[in-house]
Amino acid sequence: xxxxxxxxxxxxxxxxxxxxxxxxxxxxxxxxxxxxxxxxxxxxxxxxxxxxxxxxxxxxxxxxxxxxxxxxxxxxxxxxxxxxxxxxxxxxxxxxxxxxxxxxxxxxxxxxxxxxxxxxxxxxxxxxxxxxxxxxxxxxxxxxxxxxxxxxxxxxxxxxxxxxxxxxxxxxxxxxxxxxxxxxxxxxxxxxxxxxxxxxxxxxxxxxxxxxxxxxxxxxxxxxxxxxxxxxxxxxxxxxxxxxxxxxxxxxxxxxxxxxxxxxxxxxxxxxxxxxxxxxxxxxxxxxxxxxxxxxxxxxxxxxxxxxxxxxxxxxxxxxxxxxxxxxxxxxxxxxxxxxxxxxxxxxxxxxxxxxxxxxxxxxxxxxxxxxxxxxxxxxxxxxxxxxxxxxxxxxxxxxxxxxxxxxxxxx
Numbered sequence: 001x002x003x004x005x006x007x008x009x010x011x012x013x014x015x016x017x018x019x020x021x022x023x024x025x026x027x028x029x030x031x032x033x034x035x036x037x038x039x040x041x042x043x044x045x046x047x048x049x050x051x052x053x054x055x056x057x058x059x060x061x062x063x064x065x066x067x068x069x070x071x072x073x074x075x076x077x078x079x080x081x082x083x084x085x086x087x088x089x090x091x092x093x094x095x096x097x098x099x100x101x102x103x104x105x106x107x108x109x110x111x112x113x114x115x116x117x118x119x120x121x122x123x124x125x126x127x128x129x130x131x132x133x134x135x136x137x138x139x140x141x142x143x144x145x146x147x148x149x150x151x152x153x154x155x156x157x158x159x160x161x162x163x164x165x166x167x168x169x170x171x172x173x174x175x176x177x178x179x180x181x182x183x184x185x186x187x188x189x190x191x192x193x194x195x196x197x198x199x200x201x202x203x204x205x206x207x208x209x210x211x212x213x214x215x216x217x218x219x220x221x222x223x224x225x226x227x228x229x230x231x232x233x234x235x236x237x238x239x240x241x242x243x244x245x246x247x248x249x250x251x252x253x254x255x256x257x258x259x260x261x262x263x264x265x266x267x268x269x270x271x272x273x274x275x276x277x278x279x280x281x282x283x284x285x286x287x288x289x290x291x292x293x294x295x296x297x298x299x300x301x302x303x304x305x306x307x308x309x310x311x312x313x314x315x316x317x318x319x320x321x322x323x324x325x326x327x328x329x330x331x332x333x334x335x336x337x338x339x340x341x342x343x344x345x346x347x348x349x350x351x352x353x354x355x356x357x358x359x360x361x362x363x364x365x366x367x368x369x370x371x372x373x374x375x376x377x378x379x380x381x382x383x384x385x386x387x388x389x390x391x392x393x394x395x396x397x398x399x400x401x402x403x404x405x406x407x408x409x410x411x412x
Contacts, residue, residue, distance in 0.1 A: 025358060026412040032369070033405035037398050038084060040374035041077065042096050045392050050123050052103030053077055057392040061373045068119045068127050070394030071135040074104045075116075078142030079217075080402045086149040087406055094150070101146050101155060104139065109158070113185050115165050119394070129184040133170045134194040134207045136162050141214040148221050159218060163227065166211065172203075175257045177237050180207050195253065201261060203254040205242050209273055212238065216280045232284050238277060239296060248303030249319075265319035267308030268333025271340035274300040275407075278343060294347055301344035305356050309337070312384065313359025314367070327382040331396075334364050335404035342408055357408075364401075376401055 044061070045053045052074055055067030078100035085093035107124035108116045110131075116139045119128035140162040147156035169186040170178040179202050181189040193201040215231045241258040242250055250269055253261040274297045281293040307323070308316050315333040318326035341357035344350070367384050368376040370391070378389035378396050390396055 022354075022412055025361065026409055028361070028365075029405045029408050029412075033084075033402060033409070034088075036369065037375055037402050037405065038081070038093070038096075041392070041398050042081075042092055044374065046096070046099065047122070051107070052100065052124070054392070055122060055394060056390055058390050059377070059386070059388045061391060066122050068121055068394065069103075069107075069124075070119055071104070071108050071116045072138045073394045073397055074100055074108065075135070075138030075140075075142035076397040076399035078104055079138070079145045080398045082142070082145040082149040083406055084402065086145070087409075097146055097149065100142070101152075104142065105154075105158065108139070110184060114161065115169075115186070116162070117184075130189055130192070131182045131184065131186065132192075132194050132207075133166060133178055133180055133182075134204075134210055136166055136170075137207070137210040137214040140166070141210070141217055144214070144218045144221065148217075156221075160222070163215070163218060167230065172256065176233070177203055177241070177258070178207060178211060179256075180204055193253070197253055197262070199261075200255075201253045202256045203258070205250050205252045205254075205269065208234065208238060208242060209250075209269065209276065212280050213276050216276070216283045219283045228284060231280060232286060232289065235277065235280055235284065235289060235293065238273070239292065243273075243296065243300075245296075245299075248299045263320045264325075265308075267304055267315050267317070267319065268330065268336050270300055270308070271304045271315065271333065272336035274304070274340040275336075275343040278347075298344065298348060301340060301353060304337070305341065305344075305353070309356065309359075312367075313356070313363040314380075314384070315360065328387075329367075329380050329384070331364075331368050331376045331378050332400035334360050334368060335400040338364075338404045339407045339411075342411060346411065 045057060047054050052069050054063050054065060055069040056064035078097060081093050081097040081100060085097055107120050110117060115131045116135055117126050117129045118132055118135055121127045140159050143155045143159035146152060147159060169182060172179060179188065180193045183189045190200055190202060193204055194206050195204055212234055215227060215234065219227055219231055244251055249265045250273055251260040252264055252266060255261065277293050278297050281290040307319065310316065314329045315337045316324045316326060317328055317330055337360040338357050341353045341360065345353035345357065367380055370377055373391065375391055377386040378391065379387045381387055
């Protein structure tokens with residue numbers, strides 16, 4: 001069953017404590033997306049003089065025009081404005097998507113070896129020319145969405161080229177999965193990983209989760225048998241090696257042969273994987289796999305709600321075998337919780353999940369939305385006080401919160 005088919009979903013026919021009605025939820029999200037999140041990036045974050053988007057805007061709204069610009073940042077901005085334009089053909093969204101596409105194509109692409117640099121300087125000069133597969137995945141995600149929105153053939157060709165580069169250079173034929181880091185010429189770079197964990201960490205959950213979402217997006221518009229087979233294998237790897245079936249949590253860091261290296265839990269990644277796995281399995285089209293993934297997603301949602309959510313509805317950052325170890329909260333787990341818990345409601349009909357999604361949103365409204373400066377604060381402390389982390393930059397973009405709004409508008 002495709003759980004994005006409205007006819008298959010449970011209906012919401014009465015008022016629940018704390019929830020006025022589900023159409024109110026949808027209307028509030030649309031206002032947030034079109035009136036706050038996207039306008040912040042289209043008016044405050046655009047580097048008109050040098051191209052692309054500013055590499056840093058601090059928590060006060062001050063632009064650092066000299067800051068480096070990131071491939072993840074520009075891939076996410078490209079995806080967000082392309083997806084917004086595909087949802088609603090507003091010329092501003094198209095302009096922003098074009099702006100992100102041009103900078104990513106012209107300044108991040110390595111003409112000599114293929115693939116995308118990790119960082120460029122404010123003026124576009126290569127600054128860190130190594131290749132993290134996490135960055136290649138977000139480039140693929142952005143280029144494929146831009147191609148879906150605009151029918152731009154060159155963007156499509158670049159997305160497919162990135163898929164082949166990932167498979168050619170990063171796939172591990174012996175133990176399965178993908179290695180994390182490479183030098184510019186695609187020789188292995190084992191000293192680093194996307195999560196900046198010290199020591200030798202050749203494989204990470206983070207990279208695999210975002211290859212998964214990128215391949216799902218590519219497969220939605222390119223029914224290639226090889227890609228479909230690779231996505232099936234990647235879902236199986238997520239289920240068999242990365243997910244701890246007993247605890248319901250994703251393991252984060254691994255040796256090449258999938259021995260877990262760290263005990264940490266990321267509640268935001270758990271609830272994000274909850275819905276990205278279902279979306280990926282739907283796209284693969286294997287009914288047995290989808291049934292297995294759906295059961296796993298249900299388990300993850302139950303565990304996240306039980307262990308990772310506080311009384312205010314917010315999602316904690318991290319835990320370990322002893323429970324929550326970081327009671328502060330970042331912006332992005334709240335956005336992923338809104339979608340993940342809503343999907344759990346769609347899959348099970350259990351209204352506590354609908355309430356949990358709504359509670360995440362209410363928590364965001366009360367704590368994270370910056371009604372004076374725009375967009376969302378990046379981080380709040382354990383007592384829910386906003387901290388001095390950057391408002392926008394190489395990691396902070398409209399991807400998580402913008403995507404949550406787009407997903408929920410469609411799902412509702």
